Amino acid sequence: xxxxxxxxxxxxxxxxxxxxxxxxxxxxxxxxxxxxxxxxxxxxxxxxxxxxxxxxxxxxxxxxxxxxxxxxxxxxxxxxxxxxxxxxxxxxxxxxxxxxxxxxxxxxxxxxxxxxxxxxxxxxxxxxxxxxxxxxxxxxxxxxxxxxxxxxxxxxxxxxxxxxxxxxxxxxxxxxxxxxxxxxxxxxxxxxxxxxxxxxxxxxxxxxxxxxxxxxxxxxxxxxxxxxxxxxxxxxxxxxxxxxxxxxxxxxxxxxxx
Amino acid sequence: xxxxxxxxxxxxxxxxxxxxxxxxxxxxxxxxxxxxxxxxxxxxxxxxxxxxxxxxxxxxxxxxxxxxxxxxxxxxxxxxxxxxxxxxxxxxxxxxxxxxxxxxxxxxxxxxxxxxxxxxxxxxxxxxxxxxxxxxxxxxxxxxxxxxxxxxxxxxxxxxxxxxxxxxxxxxxxxxxxxxxxxxxxxxxxxxxxxxxxxxxxxxxxxxxxxxxxxxxxxxxxxxxxxxxxxxxxxxxxxxxxxxxxxxxxxxxxxxxxxxxxxxxxxxxxxxxxxxxxxxxxxxxxxxxxxxxxxxxxxxxxxxxxxxxxxxxxxxxxxxxxxxxxxxxxxxxxxxxxxxxxxxxxxxxxxxxxxxxxxxxxxxxxxxxxxxxxxxxxxxxxxxxxxxxxxxxxxxx
Ligand SMILES: Cc1cc2nc3c(=O)[nH]c(=O)nc-3n(C[C@H](O)[C@H](O)[C@H](O)COP(=O)(O)OP(=O)(O)OC[C@H]3O[C@@H](n4cnc5c(N)ncnc54)[C@H](O)[C@@H]3O)c2cc1C
Numbered sequence: 316x317x318x319x320x321x322x323x324x325x326x327x328x329x330x331x332x333x334x335x336x337x338x339x340x341x342x343x344x345x346x347x348x349x350x351x352x353x354x355x356x357x358x359x360x361x362x363x364x365x366x367x368x369x370x371x372x373x374x375x376x377x378x379x380x381x382x383x384x385x386x387x388x389x390x391x392x393x394x395x396x397x398x399x400x401x402x403x404x405x406x407x408x409x410x411x412x413x414x415x416x417x418x419x420x421x422x423x424x425x426x427x428x429x430x431x432x433x434x435x436x437x438x439x440x441x442x443x444x445x446x447x448x449x450x451x452x453x454x455x456x457x458x459x460x461x462x463x464x465x466x467x468x469x470x471x472x473x474x475x476x477x478x479x480x481x482x483x484x485x486x487x488x489x490x491x492x493x494x495x496x497x498x499x500x501x502x503x504x505x506x507x508x509x510x511x512x513x514x515x516x517x518x519x520x521x522x523x524x525x526x527x528x529x530x531x532x533x534x535x536x537x538x539x540x541x542x543x544x545x546x547x548x549x550x551x552x553x554x555x556x557x558x559x560x561x562x563x564x565x566x567x568x569x570x571x572x573x
Numbered sequence: 574x575x576x577x578x579x580x581x582x583x584x585x586x587x588x589x590x591x592x593x594x595x596x597x598x599x600x601x602x603x604x605x606x607x608x609x610x611x612x613x614x615x616x617x618x619x620x621x622x623x624x625x626x627x628x629x630x631x632x633x634x635x636x637x638x639x640x641x642x643x644x645x646x647x648x649x650x651x652x653x654x655x656x657x658x659x660x661x662x663x664x665x666x667x668x669x670x671x672x673x674x675x676x677x678x679x680x681x682x683x684x685x686x687x688x689x690x691x692x693x694x695x696x697x698x699x700x701x702x703x704x705x706x707x708x709x710x711x712x713x714x715x716x717x718x719x720x721x722x723x724x725x726x727x728x729x730x731x732x733x734x735x736x737x738x739x740x741x742x743x744x745x746x747x748x749x750x751x752x753x754x755x756x757x758x759x760x761x762x763x764x765x766x767x768x769x770x771x772x773x774x775x776x777x778x779x780x781x782x783x784x785x786x787x788x789x790x791x792x793x794x795x796x797x798x799x800x801x802x803x804x805x806x807x808x809x810x811x812x813x814x815x816x817x818x819x820x821x822x823x824x825x826x827x828x829x830x831x832x833x834x835x836x837x838x839x840x841x842x843x844x845x846x847x848x849x850x851x852x853x854x855x856x857x858x859x860x861x862x863x864x865x866x867x868x869x870x871x872x873x874x875x876x877x878x879x880x881x882x883x884x885x886x887x888x889x890x891x892x893x894x895x896x897x898x899x900x901x902x903x904x905x906x907x908x909x910x911x912x913x914x915x916x917x918x919x920x921x922x923x924x925x926x927x928x929x930x931x932x933x934x935x936x937x938x939x940x941x942x943x944x945x946x947x948x949x950x951x952x953x954x955x956x957x958x959x960x961x962x963x964x965x966x967x968x969x970x
Binding site for chain 1: 600601603604605608611614640641642644646654655660751
């Protein structure tokens with residue numbers, strides 16, 4: 316099975332994010348890390364590829380920087396990476412990102428495309444569905460378990476109340492939830508080999524796209540202002556003198572929770 | 574070269590990496606360090622207080638460490654990852670930030686057992702043992718010290734004599750890490766030609782192992798006595814490529830190098846525990862971190878931990894460049910282990926009564942470091958090695 320996994324390099328979430336005061340875009344340092352939630356998709360891809368003697372290609376649209384995040388993903392065992400970093404991509408929205416990823420994945424003739432449910436820096440959560448549409452693939456989202464079945468896939472799809480069982484032929488696109496699989500640690504041998512694995516860096520033009528398709532122009536969006544989130548109110552303090560539970564019930568009733 | 578001026582506030586300073594040592598590492602070293610840190614966080618820290626209290630080393634960790642590539646990581650070929658010496662050192666720092674026992678396990682397996690087979694073994698010995706040892710499927714122990722031969726191992730009484738085509742070993746070894754969890758022992762014994770190393774499989778007739786109990790240090794690590802009573806081994810059990818004390822001493826150099834880095838991990842864990850605690854613990858209506866005396870203690874720890882790391886990084890780069898003398902490792906082992914012990918004691922006092930419980934890592938590290946101070950050359954022995962180096966006068970005997 317040929318598998319493409321969408322991954323993203325993001326600024327280390329342990330350090331506070333900075334926004335550029337003019338463009339309002341996140342300032343991206345040279346040193347970035349692999350988005351932690353991508354490790355689940357990579358693990359799933361590696362398991363499926365190992366079971367089918369297949370291959371795993373990472374596809375990423377993000378500032379290349381020092382490629383640390385991509386190397387981390389390659390060290391887990393992926394075979395190669397395609398990373399698209401182009402000045403014209405700055406300010407791309409979900410649709411622009413999906414266009415770029417789909418153009419890169421088309422050349423790979425993947426049987427399966429895997430993505431996370433949303434990125435940890437953007438939290439938009441729309442790219443995978445748009446990508447499936449552009450690639451003409453069924454989108455199996457929020458998978459908490461993925462198995463091969465009858466030449467296709469059987470997926471347990473997380474819902475608000477439990478899960479649905481969904482089946483689909485291949486090719487298809489799957490988004491995996493965090494915790495769906497147990498991501499492996501990169502092995503030291505993997506880390507040593509990662510630097511000699513191929514990393515392709517096509518330009519937007521190489522992918523057959525123009526500057527109008529991507530970036531601020533392609534997004535159809537314009538960030539007019541950024542405001543800090545309002546501070547949370549202080550809440551209500553109830554001192555328990557034996558009757559506190561009644562007060563809490565009253566508040567919950569008022570909020571129509573019970 | 575452009576000269577930058579210092580602009581206060583223009584650079585972010587990380588209290589946990591004050592001198593930005595991170596910038597001295599390449600991507601590969603950073604990734605190895607981060608992977609070991611994550612492994613320690615996931616697999617060591619949640620259980621370590623119980624293992625220490627119960628006095629056990631969870632042997633199932635061996636295979637997990639093997640699949641990660643930790644065992645014999647800086648050796649080449651035969652299933653080993655072949656990383657740089659600095660990467661090996663950084664892995665030791667992270668392991669020992671978990672527990673000195675975990676780091677000891679890795680030091681013994683990689684530096685004391687796999688290294689001599691790699692450096693002095695026959696091709697058959699390498700192929701038989703190294704891949705399974707790298708995978709954590711076969712565990713080794715290293716028998717040099719005896720009850721009456723510690724700092725002066727050349728006074729050992731264990732002997733190996735030739736009998737026809739065989740070797741027959743008699744004697745006992747004391748304080749042997751991993752003894753009862755091992756499948757093979759590297760035993761050093763006196764022969765007519767000088768000291769030689771032997772690979773002794775655990776199931777060899779006449780070879781017995783007794784664990785040492787009632788330890789108050791390195792409790793999450795197995796320490797044993799090895800007894801060799803007319804142990805008969807075939808001719809090919811000897812490590813063919815080395816005769817004399819150079820054999821065991823070159824293993825010790827490898828392991829001491831890892832300890833120089835490892836001790837910083839224990840010290841760092843203590844410093845960070847004290848820093849966190851001091852920020853939260855309220856006394857006289859203030860966090861204790863607001864008292865000058867506590868700040869001084871924290872700063873002493875900070876300075877020591879960072880200085881120790883700079884020494885280790887420098888010695889590590891020298892080892893990778895091939896410009897290292899064994900006395901440089903003595904410098905690092907001597908200073909970093911005593912530094913770590915001082916930091917642990919200081920941190921212990923910052924934590925007050927909480928500092929004596931296993932709820933916090935500090936007293937565990939403090940007790941462990943007492944062993945680390947003694948094994949692999951006591952502080953006095955490393956002092957004498959350095960004294961000899963700078964004066965040219967040996968003062969050991
Ligand atoms: C937990 C633990 C694990 C160990 N694991 C192993 C292992 O796996 N394999 C192994 O072979 N050994 C192992 N050892 C043994 C360790 O290497 C020895 O304990 C160490 O070499 C010191 O020997 P000793 O205990 O006999 O102390 P001694 O040599 O008796 O020293 C006692 C004191 O005298 C000092 N001293 C000795 N000679 C001099 C001198 N010339 N000048 C000044 N001071 C001197 C020492 O520094 C020390 O302070 C381990 C020890 C411990 C505690």
